Amino acid sequence: MPIWIIEILKIVIPGVLIAALTSFITVRLSIRRFHEEKWWEKKVEVYSRLLTTLHIMKNHADKLYKDLINVHNIGEEEGEELYQDWKKFSREFTELKDLASFYLSNETVGILEEYENRQAEALAEPRQQNSWPTSFKTELDNVSDCFEKLKQAAKKDLKVK
Secondary structure, eight states, X not given: OOHHHHHHHHHHHHHHHHHHHHHHHHHHHHHHHHHHHXXXXXXXXXXXXXXXXXXXXXXXXXXXXXXXXXXXXXXXXHHHHHHHHHHHHXXXXXXXXXXXXXXXXXXXXXXXXXXXXXXXXXXXXXXXXXXXXXXXHHHHHHHHHHHXXXXXXXXXXXXXX
């Protein structure tokens, strides 16, 4: 083989190897970043749905509590609508809590479990006559606490201020 071909190969081969390695690394990093961005977007979606659901549950508990202590009178139709919404968003919350262990941080899962445990404890307590205002106040306090803790956990998990 002539020397000039060997000299050309000495120049071309390292350049080709460097270009191939650089391309490979660039593609791998791009794919990794794409996956991380998609995962972050999914986390944002789940946190948004979860916070929206808790917000609605909190507002419903607040309305019912105020109605029971006669600050705000809810009519029968509005009461039925609130109850139907409550059932819908309670199911939504359960679904999102189940998804949380896959998408969200362990801290978030712990907050949701704490909320459910507090709710279960509240429901397990024997009801006294005229205890509904207390029950709704407990629900309001529990969901409000969960909502606030969840907002902080979401900011931390999503690394936003």
